[in-house]
Amino acid sequence: MVSIGFFIYFAFAIVVLSLLVVTRRNPVHSVLWMLLLFFHIAGVYLFLNAEFMAAIQVIVYAGGILVLFLFVVLLMNLREELSIGKYTTFGPTGFTFALGLFVAVSMALSSFIAAPPGKYSIDLIKQETHVKALGKLLYTEFIYPFEIASLILLVAMIGAIVLAKRRLKS
């Protein structure tokens, strides 16, 4: 009962905070609401017994990525919102597609089947600690997807360095 209450709170807060993020006029306020949003997402992870994911969520998204956002926003010093006229004329078409997608997703949700539970039950995770369980799985069973993800990140990093270096030369 308590857990359902928590979940309702988190789900509700995440939706409200997301709306606040996209509707604020001041970009710095948006970023601050987003910070709160990330904390709520971390709360949902904690709620799923995924303490490592919760900590990483805050460290990577709040402590890293969002700070870089804030750098960009602050250095541009946008005290007022730029107002640009509509740059597309496909409003109704876009709305129809969005509505269609929404209906499709809602219909897909009803045929949702939970994946078969693996050997890691909540008790086992608690006993072995979440970090250990995650690490073991990542480096044994899921080593290929993990390596591919690392490679993609590495390529992005090298790409960024190459772009920055080229600009330095010219």
Added chain:
Amino acid sequence: MNMANVISPTTVDALIKFGIDVAIILLKIVIVLAVGLLHVAYATYFERKVIGHMQVRLGPMRVGPHGLLQPFADGIKLFFKEDIIPAQADKVVFYIAPIIFMAAAMVNLSVIPFDANFVIADINVGLLFIFAMAGVGVYGIFISGWASNSKYAFMGGLRSSAQVISYEIAMGLSLVGVMMMAGSLNLSDIIRAQGESIFGMYAIPQFIGFIVFVIAAVAETNRTPFDLPEAESELVAGYFTEYSSFRFALFFLGEYIAMILMASLCTICFLGGWTLPWYVLKIFPFLSYVPGVVWFVLKVYAFFFFYYWIRATVPRYRYDQFMAIGWKILIPVAIGNILLTGLVKIILKEVL
């Protein structure tokens, strides 16, 4: 009607147990906060005293015997000063910035194990929790600089956040070696694993990580020689230039609590926490009667003295030099340390 009929005895027992648990946690929070704030007050006093003596001065002498009441005089003075808010400031953000900064620092005290059985929240990812909160503290600094609407504060805020996020990487990587040796992220488990290891403290086998951590810890807390965000000669006072009265005190408090935290983290991860190395106990067996919290606090004080010592000794770095140290030296060295720790661990496993 009897109450016992409505609520079954087991529920009552569970409720009483819950109540006692909550009361114990609240009591622990009160103790940690009171002791922590007292330490902050006297950390400022001893900072002035120690640096004074290093410069052949006396330091504060007027208020109370040897100036012992000086921190309280300072606190009362700060409390009664006028609270000034710049006209063009973003008021709400200006208000919450110091609160975010101080709260992010204080929350970390809850996962620090001060003694074998004294920790408010014994969580499995204690070390990651501290990193996460250190990341949140950056926002306090950053948005205070922005909300003040002042060039100096803005520059200070930018510098500070760039500094903290760069050195956080070095600090995190330097602690990975400790995590690998202890095999846990729980701070109490790290101390226990350390007490049972051959050297008794990880500062000896992990000396590379230890050096990187100490440098990064000084940079994280914006202390000399890395106090560029507050460089008086360039930026007036950095990100809190526009803050006065109690809001300034909140920044001040947060900064000193962050120092206590870094000293505690160093004690936990490298100096053995509340334990003493077994060889010391073998030579002086009577030392095992001293409660563990004494050793913990003494190690923290030693680290604090180190903070004061380098402040009185080393001049400030230039900004580009400072960034070069972080990115070009500390981070590669810390990554090398991880590799080395892993290799040694594998080789030891093969040999033994």
